[in-house]
Amino acid sequence: MPTRDLERWMWAEACSLLDQAERLQRQFFDPPGRGGPARAWQPPVDIYSHGNELVITAALPGVTSERLEVGIDGAMLVIAGERRLPQALRDHRVERLEIPRGRFERRLRLPPGVYHIDRLELAHGCLTLALHRVDSLTGEHP
Incomplete structure (x- = not known):
């Protein structure tokens, strides 16, 4: 595979993975109450x-x-x-969620x-x- 095609493929894969991560982040952590249903x-x-x-x-x-x-x-x-x-954790600061x-x-x-x-x-x-x-x-x- 020519180097240029490999770079395009890698870039497309990276963009696809970023899009997938963003969709998952919205699915799991989008806060309720922004004008629509929870x-x-x-x-x-x-x-x-x-x-x-x-x-x-x-x-x-x-x-x-x-x-x-x-x-x-x-x-x-x-x-x-x-x-x-x-x-028991309600007064704790969230470090990671x-x-x-x-x-x-x-x-x-x-x-x-x-x-x-x-x-x-x-x-x-x-x-x-x-x-x-x-x-x-x-x-x-x-």
Whole structure:
């Protein structure tokens, strides 16, 4: 590859990475209250499937069950809530803030079918959900 083409490629890659970093920064740290609705960050998730079961794990460090909402809205699983700064740290000065806090919401499109939540567990900073697909006519597992 000629040197000039390599320089263009490297520059384009660097600009692309900077754009991606800026989008992530806005997604996680854009403060609410600038004339529009409060922005929400989106927790990362892992999704596993086996037969009629879906297991979903969402990273929610420091989120308490009192600040968590989970539900199924049509074909969407909705995980929402708020991560607050712990009371014990409220008088501390922030030196670095990388874990997002404030309102969060994650909407996940479910595979075709009707689902219900069999298990919900919030432990060790993770929410784990087990969903089962049910027969829409009888309400029983296929």
